[in-house]
Amino acid sequence: MQNLITDVRGLLVGQAEDPVAATGVTVAVFERPTIASAAVLGGAPGTRDTALLQPEMTVEHIDAIVLSGGSIWGLGAAEGVMSSLAGQGRGFSIGNFRVPIVPQAILFDLANGGEKPWARGEGETPYRELGARAAAAAASSFSLGTAGAGYGATTANLKGGLGSASARAATGQIVGALVAVNAVGTATIGDGPHFWAAPFERDGEFGGRGWPATIGPADTALRFKGGTGQNTTIALVATDAALTKAQARRLALAAHDGLARALRPAHAPLDGDVVFAAATGHSGAPSDAFALTELCATAADVLARAVARGVHAATALPFPGGKPAWRDRFGG
Template identity: 55%
Template sequence: MKNLLTDIAGVRVGHADDAKLASGATAIVFDQPAVAAIDIRGGGPGTREDALLGLANTVERVDAIALSGGSAFGIETGGGIQAWLAEQGRGFRVREALIPIVPGAILFDLLNGGDKAWGRFAPYRDLGYAAAASAGSEFALGSVGAGFGATTATFKGGLGSASAVTSSGVKVAALIAVNAVGSATVGDGPWFWAAPFELGGEFGGRGWPDKFTDDMLKLRIKGGPAATERENTTIGAVVTDAVLSKPQAKRLAMIAHTGFARAIYPVHAPTDGDVLLAAATCAKPIDPIVGLTELGMVAANVVARAIARGVYNATALPFPGAQPAWKDRFGV
């Protein structure tokens, strides 16, 4: 176990980012099509192919998932991943035609100091292609890929991942790009809201403060209490090797989304676009009631850990006035 999304067999991850742009893209590629669903909780989401994932709709499996910065421009990331998959002969077959199925989500990072004057066409399609082409079993965390330009209310955001195994041996893992309107840390200190779920000091081992004060619990959001900018959104995917139907994958996404609330304060705000996709590679049978309940419970913990790891591993952007990283303030 690498404590990464790729602990799920048949799943690969690739990043592509641009330091001048201060943004990037991440591709989650499945070696075989995976059952998938989506759960949207934020008030300002940006998604691709979310209707396709509806339980009443025909297509059940996806070839990849696209995560990207760039706000609505970043939706083109899925097109780049789709182009790479088409070159590999992947896709949903309609007679002789093959259509790669690539749902995805975007976050807002257009005001982080990067050069967004890209001309007629945004670069996200090319970033998506490069991310898919580079996908493998090892990948970096922090200020990379879709999390390259991410921020939170207090510290630089980033991309995190974590994994776990249920009591019955089913694996579940998450990959999250953290760009929340709220904070992943308690007050102005080093403690992560996700601390009760931390394993092996994976995000600093600081635990929780000895006590919580009113100041720790006050509103901390980007831009302060009068903030109106839609600069936010935490997006990601939770993947398991359990055998799930599409409705069960939807339930997994719903339960696992609880991990956002365990790791971000406040969460699911009007200017967040929080989105979580769930996918199943369908290798191991699972009990449909108790087994799925435990899987969701563990998945929520994994999501919370991935969020904290994304912030913990982030590095500040190299621009004047850029938001500091957690490690800039508190070391390792």
């Protein structure tokens, strides 16, 4: 167990960044067509092909999930991933063609100091190339913090980032989370180093600071970043259990509790919070509704931990006015 989503058998993660533009792409590539669904609870989402993940839709399986910066321009990353997978013969069979199924969610990182001329109508975006590079780099190990889709991410008070975590549920099955944290609010309590996700931390994975001695009104006062559309936390939870598409949808909904535990606020009108859920099927189906509930609760816990790990591991961008990293403010 690496405490990464790739502890779930059947998926790999690849990433690519553009440091000049201060943006990036993270791709989860499934080793075989995989059941998946999604739940969108933020008020301002940017997505591609999420409608087909609803339980009543025809397509059952996906080939990859893309998390990307770039706002709407970032949706081009899926094209690069599709091209890479098509070259491997992957995809949904339609006549003589195979079409890779690659849903995607994006976050807003345009105002983080990087050079993004395409957002002014000048030149082409880098996202197709970043998507292809990320898919080609898919592996069992990957970087956290200022990496991939979290490269340009921020929160209200600190640099955001790419986080991941995993756990073995009471059923014996593994659940993992992958998240790009670009929240309108905060992952930390007040002005201190303590994370809202502290009760779920394992082995000091995000500093081991626990709760502050007291939590007062100033600590719970809401803090906001930016304006409309400048936010969004996007995530994938995955399990090696075998789930139906409807059960995967339930897993995605339950995992949103992890965002609510780790971020204040979550699911805001100014966020586009999206959680994908995938089931690779290597360990068999949950035995009953209680076993499925164990998976759902574990998904929420690992997503909360992944959020804190993403912020904890981040490094600041080298641009004027950039958000400080947690480690810059509070040490190791």
